[in-house]
Amino acid sequence: MRKFGLVLLTLAMGASMLFGQGVTVRWAYWGGEARIKKSQAAIDLFRAANPSISVNPEISGGAGDHFTKVDTQLAGGAGPDIIQMGGNIGDYVKKGVLLPLDKYAGTILNTAVIDPAAIQGGTFDGKLYGISTGVTMPALVYNKSLIQRAGAPLPALSMTYAEFRAYLVALKAKLPTGVYPMQDIGASSSGTTPFGYWTGYNGTKLYVADPKSTQVKAADAQKYLELFKDYRDNKLIPPADIAAGFAETNADTSAIIAGKVAIGFLYTNQLGGYQAATKDELALMEFPGAVATKALWQNASQYYTVNKETKNPEATVKLVDFLVNSPEAAKVLGLDRGASASSTARTAALEGVDQKVLDYLKIAGAHTSKPTPNLPNDTEFNSSFFLLYQLVAFGNYTTAKGGQQIADLIVRMINK
Amino acid sequence: MKRKTRKAIRENLSSYAFLIPWLLGFFVLTLYPMAYSLYLSFTQYNILQPPKWTGLRNFFVMFAGDAQYPKDDRFLNSLLVTLRFVFISVPLKLVFALGVAVLMNRKLRLIPFYRAIYYIPTLLGGSVAIAVLWRRLFAGDGVLNTILRGLFKLDPPAWISNPKYALYTLMLLAVWQFGSPMIIFLAGLKQIPQEYYDASSVDGAGRTRQFFSITLPCLSPIIFFNLVMQMISAFQSFTQAFIISGGNGSPLDSTMFYSLYLYIKGFGFGEMGYASAMAWVLLIIIGALTALTFRASGSLVSYGSGE
Numbered sequence: 253m254r255k256f257g258l259v260l261l262t263l264a265m266g267a268s269m270l271f272g273q274g275v276t277v278r279w280a281y282w283g284g285e286a287r288i289k290k291s292q293a294a295i296d297l298f299r300a301a302n303p304s305i306s307v308n309p310e311i312s313g314g315a316g317d318h319f320t321k322v323d324t325q326l327a328g329g330a331g332p333d334i335i336q337m338g339g340n341i342g343d344y345v346k347k348g349v350l351l352p353l354d355k356y357a358g359t360i361l362n363t364a365v366i367d368p369a370a371i372q373g374g375t376f377d378g379k380l381y382g383i384s385t386g387v388t389m390p391a392l393v394y395n396k397s398l399i400q401r402a403g404a405p406l407p408a409l410s411m412t413y414a415e416f417r418a419y420l421v422a423l424k425a426k427l428p429t430g431v432y433p434m435q436d437i438g439a440s441s442s443g444t445t446p447f448g449y450w451t452g453y454n455g456t457k458l459y460v461a462d463p464k465s466t467q468v469k470a471a472d473a474q475k476y477l478e479l480f481k482d483y484r485d486n487k488l489i490p491p492a493d494i495a496a497g498f499a500e501t502n503a504d505t506s507a508i509i510a511g512k513v514a515i516g517f518l519y520t521n522q523l524g525g526y527q528a529a530t531k532d533e534l535a536l537m538e539f540p541g542a543v544a545t546k547a548l549w550q551n552a553s554q555y556y557t558v559n560k561e562t563k564n565p566e567a568t569v570k571l572v573d574f575l576v577n578s579p580e581a582a583k584v585l586g587l588d589r590g591a592s593a594s595s596t597a598r599t600a601a602l603e604g605v606d607q608k609v610l611d612y613l614k615i616a617g618a619h620t621s622k623p624t625p626n627l628p629n630d631t632e633f634n635s636s637f638f639l640l641y642q643l644v645a646f647g648n649y650t651t652a653k654g655g656q657q658i659a660d661l662i663v664r665m666i667n668k
Numbered sequence: 669m670k671r672k673t674r675k676a677i678r679e680n681l682s683s684y685a686f687l688i689p690w691l692l693g694f695f696v697l698t699l700y701p702m703a704y705s706l707y708l709s710f711t712q713y714n715i716l717q718p719p720k721w722t723g724l725r726n727f728f729v730m731f732a733g734d735a736q737y738p739k740d741d742r743f744l745n746s747l748l749v750t751l752r753f754v755f756i757s758v759p760l761k762l763v764f765a766l767g768v769a770v771l772m773n774r775k776l777r778l779i780p781f782y783r784a785i786y787y788i789p790t791l792l793g794g795s796v797a798i799a800v801l802w803r804r805l806f807a808g809d810g811v812l813n814t815i816l817r818g819l820f821k822l823d824p825p826a827w828i829s830n831p832k833y834a835l836y837t838l839m840l841l842a843v844w845q846f847g848s849p850m851i852i853f854l855a856g857l858k859q860i861p862q863e864y865y866d867a868s869s870v871d872g873a874g875r876t877r878q879f880f881s882i883t884l885p886c887l888s889p890i891i892f893f894n895l896v897m898q899m900i901s902a903f904q905s906f907t908q909a910f911i912i913s914g915g916n917g918s919p920l921d922s923t924m925f926y927s928l929y930l931y932i933k934g935f936g937f938g939e940m941g942y943a944s945a946m947a948w949v950l951l952i953i954i955g956a957l958t959a960l961t962f963r964a965s966g967s968l969v970s971y972g973s974g975e
Binding site: 316320323324326327347348349441492493494495496497499501505629631632635636638639642643646648664 | 714715716717738742807808825826828829830831914915916918919920921932935936937938
């Protein structure tokens with residue numbers, strides 16, 4: 253027995269010698285293979301400059317899994333130090349689990365070089381909770397090689413809805429059977445961004461924060477459903493069961509990478525990951541009607557936030573500062589989490605796909621308005637919207653019934 | 669006398685000491701979480717903030733609902749999807765398992781080898797990899813459809829992403845994992861005395877007659893056991909639907925199993941209170957159906973008590 257105790261003691265001492273030195277920062281994020289590689293390269297650079305700080309990435313494949321894991325860890329008092337946040341950052345501020353970063357600003361966190369708009373986006377009730385990982389914006393992505401192989405003209409960067417429909421019809425005539433001009437981007441399991449864009453285009457805001465309300469009426473939602481019904485009826489997008497076969501959560505589950513469609517939807521920061529998944533050349537174009545309505549928007553791709561319960565706030569904030577502001581980090585990270593909002597990081601030379609994204613941001617950036625805040629209960633809204641959209645797509649609901657239920661759903665999410 | 673009691677106490681003490689690890693596990697890891705989830709089922713709870721008592725509202729939303737708290741149609745749908753899955757896949761699986769068990773009960777040379785082979789799907793079945801494979805098999809341009817198109821010039825639907833067929837692909841996957849009831853059937857078959865068959869052969873009974881008059885009645889307790897066990901586990905199916913539907917019961921909630929919806933409600937929408945309430949409703953449903961099965965089985969199951 254005594255011997256056993258001795259062994260235990262030795263083991264414990266050994267362990268404390270191994271792990272006792274320095275601190276470990278746990279960094280939770282979601283992303284695919286491209287992002288994991290880039291992030292690890294940034295970690296290696298940080299470690300080289302700060303040998304006393306270890307960094308432990310905790311990676312989930314998608315945002316859904318990420319937040320499930322983080323929520324559970326936070327509830328158990330074992331949350332990670334850096335938590336990657338999306339548009340739902342406001343929900344987490346409200347839940348009171350994030351650390352205000354104001355007292356580090358100006359010392360270990362250089363906020364002076366970050367664009368004021370980006371700082372504003374991470375500020376709630378006068379306190380800074382999140383540092384923007386970079387700017388991103390919604391875009392349509394098209395498979396340039398596929399369209400050229402089919403002998404069809406390439407789409408213009410900006411079009412009206414009428415021009416866009418005419419282009420889809422022309423493209424349809426050239427494409428081989430089984431390949432559709434566009435994926436059914438009206439709704440997917442991963443989000444409702446195209447609907448959000450369309451409500452802006454339509455002049456009816458999805459959500460107004462003060463007073464909490466929506467400008468979307470049943471008739472508006474019905475018009476949206478009819479827009480895509482027309483595409484579907486004319487085979488400009490795949491039939492519902494083909495479209496549903498693609499979850500569209502990342503490149504691996506997208507119809508455009510599978511070669512089933514010529515046009516899809518993504519956020520600009522995703523282009524690098526999508527391009528890495530195919531040999532065909534991809535390119536970006538705007539949503540139709542953006543020039544006239546300025547209904548596009550730019551938003552933080554993600555935020556770095558810090559767990560309120562972190563044991564090593566200084567080391568954690570130091571890593572955040574490195575990821576956001578350092579040109580070396582910016583060089584390896586590329587635009588995978590958005591185009592940097594930090595003037596020091598922007599001095600890094602970018603190439604290839606990243607340059608393509610910057611070009612798009614420059615032109616489409618002129619066709620943007622201030623983003624509307626996320627609808628409350630975002631996750632539930634996306635899931636329920638997708639179900640209603642599918643009910644119309646499969647022909648179980650009329651567009652009128654679907655429109656009514658979508659309008660009811662929006663109101664329910666606001667009042668919940 | 670006195671010494672004896674003390675000794676008895678000491679003996680009891682030591683047995684309690686040996687029980688402690690199990691008791692501790694039971695109280696801390698089973699009883700406490702269960703009691704807590706019962707409490708949570710009467711609350712609104714998003715994990716990160718303290719639960720708020722809402723009384724019976726969670727249950728009200730499931731089954732009735734009003735203008736302020738509208739009825740949760742997706743709940744009822746998930747229950748119906750699960751019931752359909754249980755009532756179709758479990759009988760099919762049992763019939764299949766029994767059929768294979770009868771075949772495996774012969775005295776052939778390579779029979780242990782065959783038994784192992786037929787058990788393999790069960791070892792793999794619950795895994796994520798098989799669910800992914802299933803997706804590739806039954807996708808719109810999956811293996812099955814490539815064969816159907818190429819060899820038979822058919823125009824088949826996209827099985828997995830078509831709400832008419834998606835659930836059936838999951839049933840097929842469940843039936844394919846017939847290994848564990850098969851093993852139990854096999855053990856049951858070995859228990860039936862050979863004399864019964866010999867005697868009935870003398871009386872001129874054929875194979876079919878023997879199966880229905882000897883095998884089935886003698887096996888009835890085993891069938892009953894398998895039925896109950898498979899029913900309970902089918903009610904709790906999760907992994908396959910989660911992977912194959914992309915985690916959202918797609919298309920059209922046609923593969924939205926009860927436990928999948930429970931998970932989405934709890935972890936996706938942050939409604940842990942509601943999810944706990946759903947868990948208790950499921951417990952009651954499974955309990956009631958099991959009780960019903962027990963009652964219905966009374967006249968059909970023979971334990972061969974030899975009256």
